[in-house]
Amino acid sequence: SQKIEQNSEALNIQEGKTATLTCNYTNxxxxxxxxxxxxxxxxxxxxxxxxxxEKEKRKERLxxxxxxxxxxxxxxxxxxxxxxSATYLCALGKGDSSASKIIFGSGTRLSIRP
Amino acid sequence: xxxVSQHPSxxxxxxxxxxxxECRSLDFQATTMFWYRQFPKKSLMLMATSNEGSKxxxxxxxxxxxxxxxxxSLTLSTLTVTSAHPEDSSFYICSAPSRGxxxxxxxxxxxxxxxxxxxx
Numbered sequence: 429s430q431k432i433e434q435n436s437e438a439l440n441i442q443e444g445k446t447a448t449l450t451c452n453y454t455n456x457x458x459x460x461x462x463x464x465x466x467x468x469x470x471x472x473x474x475x476x477x478x479x480x481x482e483k484e485k486r487k488e489r490l491x492x493x494x495x496x497x498x499x500x501x502x503x504x505x506x507x508x509x510x511x512x513s514a515t516y517l518c519a520l521g522k523g524d525s526s527a528s529k530i531i532f533g534s535g536t537r538l539s540i541r542p
Numbered sequence: 543x544x545x546v547s548q549h550p551s552x553x554x555x556x557x558x559x560x561x562x563x564e565c566r567s568l569d570f571q572a573t574t575m576f577w578y579r580q581f582p583k584k585s586l587m588l589m590a591t592s593n594e595g596s597k598x599x600x601x602x603x604x605x606x607x608x609x610x611x612x613x614x615s616l617t618l619s620t621l622t623v624t625s626a627h628p629e630d631s632s633f634y635i636c637s638a639p640s641r642g643x644x645x646x647x648x649x650x651x652x653x654x655x656x657x658x659x660x661x662x
Contacts, residue, residue: 526574
């Protein structure tokens with residue numbers, strides 16, 4: 429069965445450093461991969477989408493890579509700040525219609541210490 | 543960006559009662575909405591796909607008679623937890639897909655703030 433793994437349940441880094449989160453998947457061929465941020469007691473917020481034919485995507489201090497051969501995505505936050513502390517979820521999807529489902533990884537809880 | 547609301551944000555009920563949770567898309571129409579539940583420090587588990595004007599599609603292992611879904615309009619889906627028991631206590635989140643800025647596909651999910659259900 430399909431499986432998505434976010435290798436670190438928790439990651440603790442110093443402010444100003446680059447945080448790197450990993451998402452690996454098996455038994456699945458996604459058309460795209462997404463990253464969401466979730467704060468405690470809140471719903472996830474969409475951050476970035478990267479398609480299977482894209483290698484890298486950037487948005488402000490965020491960078492996502494997607495390697496369909498390794499079946500892996502890396503999510504980077506550069507110049508990290510305490511306000512970046514949250515749980516980050518990766519999600520995979522195949523379809524482009526409004527009824528297309530996405531499946532989520534278990535998340536990585538990121539803590540940025542001052 | 544698109545906004546999705548949920549009501550109530552939290553609810554406490556007695557075992558055996560039914561609880562209704564509303565999910566609304568405030569500034570866009572959603573023919574499809576998704577319902578998830580999330581346990582502490584766990585990921586979102588898709589329960590069902592809510593379809594406007596037709597029956598919901600439930601994921602394997604989710605009891606459709608237990609979790610009733612009604613998508614009565616293009617902006618409202620409701621999830622009713624019937625005869626709730628303590629094991630139904632969880633964080634329930636809905637989402638609605640929409641096109642991201644500049645996108646032509648429905649790849650971006652907009653999530654509601656979630657509803658914390660506690661069954662005593």
